[in-house]
Amino acid sequence: MTIYFIQAFIYLIAAVIAVPLAKRFGLGSVLGYLIAGVVIGPVVGLVGDETTTIQHFAEFGVVMMLFLVGLELEPKMLWSMRHRLLGLGGLQVFLTAASAAGLGLLFDLPWTVAVTIGLIFSLSSTAIVLQTLQEKGLMSSDAGRSAFSVLLFQDIAVIPMLAFIPLLALPELVEAAASLQVAAEHHEELNLLAGLPGWAYAIALFSSIAAVVVGGHYLSRPIFKYVASAGLREISTAAALALVIGIAALMSLVGLSPALGTFLAGVVLANSEFRHELESNIEPFKGLLLGLFFITVGAGIDFGILFSEFGLIIGLTLGLIALKAGILLLLSFPFKVKGSDRWLFALSLAQAGEFGFVLLSFSTQNHALPLDISQRLSLVVALSMLLTPALFIAFERLILPIYEKRQSKTQEPDKVDDQGPVLVAGTGRFGQIVNRLLAANDVKTIVFDQSLSAIEVMRNIGIKSYFGDATRMDLLETAGVGQASLFVVAIDDRQRATELVLELKHAYPKLKILARSYDRGHQYELRQAGADYVVNETYYSALEMAQQSMIELGMHPFKATGLRNSFAKTEEKSRDILYETWLASTEDNKFNANYRELFMQFEDALRNANKRERNEGHSLERSWTPPPKGYAEEFE
Structure with a gap:
């Protein structure tokens, strides 16, 4: 038990130290998590083989993130995305997979291995891209909407990829495994539909999706009303987690993507009155799990293979980024992604994704990829994800200023x-x-x-x-x-x-x-x-809100107005004195101890003035217009 506490402390303290530093230097939280993983893993060696197991657990953060993204999308909005979802997303996956497979054939790889690599490299990082776009407020941009369409299609495309990859198994690998009696003694995923005929399997899949959609629409409201009646925050949180975990489990049991199922559930609940409560309950878990996932990516980098084949690994990583960015740039023209959004769209999706690790493991287990190639490709996937925040920084500091200057000139x-x-x-x-x-x-x-x-x-x-x-x-x-x-x-x-x-x-x-x-x-x-x-x-709007708050709590409107005016008068008296104190300071931080002490003195004066106002029962200001007849009856 002690070892788990120690490991948890290492991961958490690494995040607490690295992420604020990365944010302070404008690098973003994602790069902070990745750097933290590299430091505690390959550099210092505080964590080891358990990172792979933790990574599988932390991938649930992606599932939660897609649920929250779904909550932000109404079904009508999703329908309006259908052209980019199928057209842009479909073409990106097909062209990237075909191009990567073609390059693999040029390096004399078997065509099955080349196709497998192409499928793996066609996916991008949903976790990093959506997290970064949301963090930078770019989800509503044309590039953000286009990137989301592509990522959503990629998540859906994982399902047929998992079905297709076993058909690409190399006969020599299967024979070698059988002869050595190591024929995939790995943990089999539980699938309730295994062994069913094709027609029954299809009906069961559609029934599962229908259960999520219909159940979310008709059952969620009475269930959450029942939970809300208890008045306990922890039960509301438990209900939100149970919803997401239950849907993810259902999708896994029928062989579908958990991320796809929770995304659909989020879309169904987008118009629910419980939407904001669901968001507030799920958000902390999503953030921690995603951060943990990024740390494990950084910690999982094998510097031994990287240093021994540095040129090959770096070349493949940069080549992958260049290939995907080039294809995305070309696709941006027919789909009318313009200006700086075109470059943001291309650079944001130029990496491999977290599902690449899943497909690499799956391909190795099903003998579609040799182990040595899988290890090298795993490094390429991790490094491309590690470089993604740097691509966003390059866009902000190099490309965006060029377009802003060009726009101001044109x-x-x-x-x-x-x-x-x-x-x-x-x-x-x-x-x-x-x-x-x-x-x-x-x-x-x-x-x-x-x-x-x-x-x-x-x-x-x-x-x-x-x-x-x-x-x-x-x-x-x-x-x-x-x-x-x-x-x-x-x-x-x-x-x-x-x-x-x-x-x-x-x-x-x-x-x-x-x-x-x-x-x-x-x-x-x-x-x-x-x-x-x-x-x-925000000053006067905040005063208005505070006054209305007192009225809603039962205070007479005239009394609330008097207290508001008393507050404003005291604030006005202190404004010039505080400004002069701030101006006289020669320190870099002008809000120094002297300023803070003076501010607290005025806060005490403010409380005393309002206390006198409450006790005296009349206002310090008499400048407002008298109320119309019958006004008082409204508050009796």
Whole structure:
């Protein structure tokens, strides 16, 4: 028992140390897990042969991930993906398998071995790609949707591959195994449908899928209502785990992919009122198991074979990545994946996948691959997965900036043919509200934004808007910034917003500048740059929510309004003093001990002010409009 505690501690502490460091250096969590595995495995030797067993257990994280992905997809959305799912996914698997098999024949491999290798290399890493795309917020992009379609088809394609590979067994391997009496004494997977005739097998498969779909639709709601009535969080978690594990077990018992079954269940439950609860219960287990899986991939790298045949292994790994990326780039043209999304799509799927380990083991056990080739291919699969985060980094730092520059050059800013008293930089969710209120009160605004879609929205509601970079002074001068009364900064980029305020205040000292900040630190930076008025984008919405919370808890609306105003007044008194303390600090971290101590003093003053407000029973502010007649009856 002690050895299990020690092993668990090693894996967990490696993740705790490596992943935050990888995130801090912009490498992503996946690469952090892989590096942790390499360190505790081949480098230090803290873990050994048990990694293969743990890897099979950790692969359940992929099953959980596909369940969560399914929860995000409505059936209508999945139907809309059918062309890319079958067309793009099918062509990718076929072309990659055929190309890899063709290259294998050039190296004088038997055609059965070449085809087996082609099938293994046609798969990509669902775990790494989806985890990274979600982490970077790229799932909703055209590249993200296309990559997901391909990955989903690959997961489905594993099923016929498992049925086809035993037909590719090499006769000499089968004979050698029989003569040595080592004819596959491995653990046989339990399959309830083994031995059934073809027609009965097909009916049983479709019945199992129908049971998941129909049961998920009609039985899940009463079951989860019953569980929720207990009011125990651990029972809800147990129910969520039982659902995923049960469906995975059912799919395995009939010879289908557990990942496919849980994905279908997720899609069926996408419209359920229990969807968010399921997500919150499953997410921690999914994250830990996926992290454990990535660690075992890194720990399983055999550096002995790698160093003895370094050139061959590295050449095969880079060749595989280049081959798959090239095929994916070609497929992106007919399926209209454009611009930088084309490169993201190609690079994200250029590795081999975790199911490659499953197929390698299965192929060896069924005598379709010699053991020595399987060991080398296992290294290629692991290294290609290890390099995937580096491909994402290359896309972000090398390819994406090129397309952004190209877009800024090819898409010329609109010619400004008007001027107004108010100029607004940025028309996102914050800037739109500012513009709408000003326009509703007949205040003429000139709006700039670098998003064509956002500009079209503003034009459709009759607000003069221009496509262009609001940080370009020549563009602002054409719009009459020198004669303007007011400039509103509402762009999304924190650094560019601060630089714009600094440049505007330097060029036009008398211009009034109002700016949106993201947090308290950004607020101080904008004030330091010269902004006349700064508002935190979440401040007033949070005050509104807090006031409504008190009302929902039974407090009279007038009382809640008084407490809100008391809070705002005390906050306003402290704002300038805290800013001056922050400004006077010469340390890199301006939120130092002096600032924190002063902040806590104001927090105490805030609590005391609100306590007095509650005890006195009247508001410190009397500026709101009296309520209409009959208003009080609504709260009696």
